[in-house]
Amino acid sequence: MTAVIETEGLGKRYRRLWALSDCTLSIPAGHVVGLVGPNGAGKTTLLNLAVGLLAPTTGTIEVLAGPPRARPAQLARIGFLAQDAPLYAGLTVAEHLKLGARLNPGWDAEYARRRIDWLGLDPGQKAGTLSGGQRAQVALTLAIGKRPELLILDEPVASLDPLARREFLEDLMEAIAEREFSVVLSSHLIADLERVCDYLIVLVDSRVRLAGPVDELLATHHLLTGPRRDPATLPAGQRVISASHTDRQTTLLVRTSEAVLDPAWTVSEVGLEDMVLAYMREAAGGGRRRAPGYHLEVQQ
């Protein structure tokens, strides 16, 4: 399968600060990719590099098998929705659609008109007077209306209320089912990502910590609980992502492609959220201590 985004040693430095470093990724087509990580991890930088708004300091990035801003034709294949769904406050909804038609060679006017109609929006209304949810929906209409092969969304639902958020994701999923394009979206809302994403990238401290198909990641991470033990004594194939101990008990999150056979461990599956948080904690140095007994709820 072809890659929608391929990076090699990609880095971006702002003065002396590296916003993204040594990022090597290959994101296959046909997925909804979730990009997660703490604030300042480099998510927006990576997405801005992918759409050519930024130029790399080191390394290379190819999007749909070409440099992102080589030719206008390349940009026409990529849809991008920046944070907070920026629209022109002084232009009406209809004027935004007209702009979409002028700027995009593959513009699907019929789709855009139908969708605005279905959303119940007044085409004559100025964008500046729309609610946050309506603004996001108009921006999504513009992004999908250009019929992209790859749609990149930076925190698309962060500022929406729960209902607007759900509606936005419902419409996005419906559009993907109908039109089969790839999506990369960043978000803090892991519960949302669990529903919509089938591929995950965890970015912490400007580095990629974890990337792969969600099913595969969940199948290779296990929560082990058992008598207290030094994680260093585990078999070589088991990588410890997080460890916590009480005086008698040890709880570990390990990544391994093989079955855990040691009968001393109670092995349980781990959820997406716990897995992601463990990687964020690992990168943070595990400095924040958890209260003992935190894991009691997951014991058998």
Next chain:
Amino acid sequence: MIEFHLDGRSGVAPYMQLIHQVRQALRLGLLREGDQLPKVKDVAAGLAINPNTVLKAYRELEYERLAAARPGVGTFVTATLGGASLAAHGPLRRELQGWLAKARRAGLDDESIEALFLSTFRSAAEEDIA
């Protein structure tokens, strides 16, 4: 037609939840042979989930020979579950009730009964595999 729902806190993968719900509906007779499953697009839009997740669930059901896809039309139920064994439910239930009464007389509370049942169920299942 059935309608799917998702429990975000169950920890069960969304595609497994869809499969469970189809199987459950088959067992309870809510879905019968020939019935159409909801369209992928409608499930994706209705639950705000990835269409690939729905496709994966449907493919798994096809693999289990519980459903079959008709290209361009949709996915249809091709089998029933538990139809023949439904008759056995009554007697089994009565035996289980007898066992439950015995467990209570022995002083087990609800949680102990559940734990005992689940651990026995699991070890029996493991013996089957081994």
